[in-house]
Amino acid sequence: MNQILDRVKSPKDLKQLKMKDLSKLAKEMRTLIIDTVSKTGGHLSSNLGVVELTLALHYAFDTPEDKIIWDVGHQCYPHKILTGRRDIFPNLRQYNGMSGFPCRGESEHDVYDTGHASTALSAALGMSIARDRKKEDYHVVAVVGDGSLTGGIAWEALNQIGHLKEKLIIVLNYNEMSISQNVGAISKYLSYIVSEQYYLKIKDLVKSILKVIPAVGKPMIKVGGAVEEAIKKTFFPGLVFEELGVKYIGPISGHNTGSLIEIFEKAKTYDGPVLIHCVTQKGKGYAPAKKNPERFHSASPFDVESGKLLNKDKKPTFSSVFGQTVMKLGEEDEKIIAITAAMPDGTGLKSFGQKYPGRFFDVGIAEQHAVEFAAGLGVSGFKPVVAIYSTFLQRAYDQLYHDVCLMDIPVVFALDRAGIVPDDGPTHQGINDIIYLRHMPHMIVMAPKDENELQHMIKSALSYSHPTAVRFPKGKGLGVALDEKIEEIPLGKSELLKEGKDLFLAFGSMVNPALKAAKKLEKEGISLAVVNARFAKPLDEEMILRFARKGRTIITVEEGVTAGGFGSAVRELLDRQKKYSVRFKSIGIPLEIYPLGKTDLIKKKYLLDEKGLFLQIKEFYGVAS
Ligand SMILES: Cc1ncc(C[n+]2csc(CCOP(=O)(O)OP(=O)(O)O)c2C)c(N)n1
Structure with missing residues (x-):
């Protein structure tokens, strides 16, 4: 064939x-x-x-x-x-x-x-x-x-x-x-070079120059090629590249x-x-x-004949809930400005951009500039919301530290695709952000347990008057109902979801599987209080220390690399309290090169799904299978 x-x-x-x-x-x-x-x-x-x-x-x-x-x-x-x-x-x-x-x-x-x-x-x-x-x-x-x-x-x-x-x-x-x-002045410049207008201008110019050179002019018009090239270089330096020596x-x-x-x-x-x-x-x-090249830029499976996507899951994505939330909050507060680095659609900000073109900026694939630009807006009294995928914000580490955080400028960072990212492999995993954000001065780091809490976290982030990051995963939410009224979450306050003897402290996307695993573990004689941490920084220290004081076991879980991550933050807190002796386990992703494939398979590999958590914790408690 x-x-x-x-x-x-x-x-x-x-x-x-x-x-x-x-x-x-x-x-x-x-x-x-x-x-x-x-x-x-x-x-x-x-x-x-x-x-x-x-x-x-x-x-x-x-x-x-x-x-x-x-x-x-x-x-x-x-x-x-x-x-x-x-x-x-x-x-x-x-x-x-x-x-x-x-x-x-x-x-x-x-x-x-x-x-x-x-x-x-x-x-x-x-x-x-x-x-x-x-x-x-x-x-x-x-x-x-x-x-x-x-x-x-x-x-x-x-x-x-x-x-x-x-x-x-x-x-x-x-x-x-x-x-x-594509956006920006460079893009405009390149499209001008390929435009007809540019060619017509060159042609006219070549003709008019050659006409004024007596005798040789006419034959040279026919010569075209080399002469045209020379005139092009002189009058249209192509050429910004030529000017730079290329x-x-x-x-x-x-x-x-x-x-x-x-x-x-x-x-x-x-x-x-x-x-x-x-x-x-x-x-x-x-x-x-x-x-529709945008929709097929990174397409999920589709029907070849019709071009229709096969994914029938109607639950909203975290990105779309984020976009709707910024839209809702933006209606009430004109100081809110949304920024994306070449991802208006992926981040869910496209509609905001259409409704408020003057308060929306696509800066191109320029994450460092996006952060620095937001710092300029924030220091001048605006409320920038910068939506960048977790993996790409790695680019702007120094801008986060040197500019936004040292000056304590209130900028909200929405870190989409945080955690395990399907299909694209190691370069796109969003598993380092807790680590690279947690040690930044003034930075607040949050993660919602579901898409409803995401709404509240975005509003809260805008109210804290400090640099604040909200990380959330790629893809569909859990399908929970969205509260009509968006409310602020008290800074550093966790949420108890299930009573129990020892503490199982889960961050963001791991809350739901942690809760399910804990319910199953109850039947094995392991009693865990499940707490939605909400914050990796500041931690709900008082709540954690209540368990520590009683000498209870503490287990943390995060969808991120554990070295320097959320669990490390809890361990450091415990280390500072020399008087308590606590059995501690941090669950997350180990340091290695991460595989390619669907999220559920990668989670299974790292024992981060409900079953994996159940097995890991049972083993930790020494309960035979
Ligand atoms: C640092 C960084 N930010 C964002 C992205 C996401 N991204 C992947 S492809 C792409 C567009 C690239 O456009 P172009 O280079 O013109 O290639 P095209 O897809 O048009 O062929 C973007 C923004 C990325 N890969 N890296």
Whole structure:
């Protein structure tokens, strides 16, 4: 059925194909990607957009000798299919399956693991310099999207690339989209370069300049090419890249494999940094994704025929409850300003942005800037709510510490996707935030037990007048009713959910399984009081010490790495009270490289589901199974 694809087991096989076969191959690859992602879920639109680009790269370059670095890496499916992983492609993003991102452990063709945006240019420069120092001879290619080019680190890299003039190739995959429509001045600039207006201006300019050069003018108009290029450089310095010292080629179609190969061959001969500006279309080849590239950016399983998502669970997500809450609170308080770093939809803030465009900012993939920008607003009396996924806020550690927390500026951080994150693997796990937030001066750290409590926590966070983080998991809530009236939670106050002898103190998403496990443990003769901690900082010290004073066992549980996390905070509190002797156990995620797959399977692995908690605690108490 796949007449061409069946013949391609490696990039070497690709090079045996005739040019005319490449477009058939592109079609077959698209069908494979659509069919697979419709079952596994995944980054559909971006991958459909880079099929020809990837074919051309593997045709022109020789991996693994030549190195291709994929920025973010979410667009690597065609690369994986062409580099010997077609057989494992059906296991895309599955537990113990194939990663949806470049993964060095998977193939020698993946030279650099990615997942977070804007890193490829810096890594490519480092690899180019290493190549030259080692007197080796190969090409280094960084593929970066226009969305990822909004990240400051990409410009820090360009700053050094243009200065050092190291030989390396940058492929700018321009599709006008980040996850949503790309935003900002750089995006505007790039779209101007590819616009017709720009071409018409150049044409007019070339004509008018040549007309005023007597005698030679007319023939030169026909010469076009080189002359046009020279005028373009002089009057439209393309060229911000040229100004920075990087040769600019483009804009060219990213869907014409033949001309892409020609240009890549040309770029290989250039002895310095060169950027090739390719224009692609996100979702190409699949009508529903082309029509709605945002929805299919990271799609859950869908019906190929209709493009309809298969997930029928109607419970609201934590993100949507967060978005509704900010909307509700924003109606009453004009000082509330919502900020996202390229995730208006994912964070649930899109509707707020539509209703209050003047109080909503999408800063691009720029988490550090988002935090610093919020600090500026907060220090001036506004109430910024910054919604960033737990894993991506790691980027802004210094802004959190040096700016927001040292100055005690009231900024609310909504950490979506906190805890175990399904499908995307180690780069996207949100399991470090309790650790990197807990030791910040003035910072308050909260986590709700369900989506209803999330509403109250967002309101509370806005009332505390300190930097406050609220972490909550990816996906659907528990389906509990949402209180009409949103109320403040007293700072540092926990909630007793079940009476018992010893203390089982659960944080956020672990409250519900902890409660269920404790009820089962009761039948085994283990009596646990279950407390919803609500706060990792400040802790409800009085409540914890009540148990400690009586010499009761204390068990903590969190959906995060235990080293330095919530359990550590409780242990430190107990350590400070030298007079009490308490048996203590902290349950959470160990330090290791985290697996890929669905949340329930990962929770099962770490014994963090109801059954796992039951078994761990029974063992801790020495109760035989
Ligand atoms: C630091 C960081 N923030 C946010 C994200 C989430 N994210 C994944 S892909 C993406 C958009 C990337 O846009 P672009 O580079 O243009 O690639 P495209 O999907 O358009 O091909 C974003 C925001 C991320 N991976 N890393």
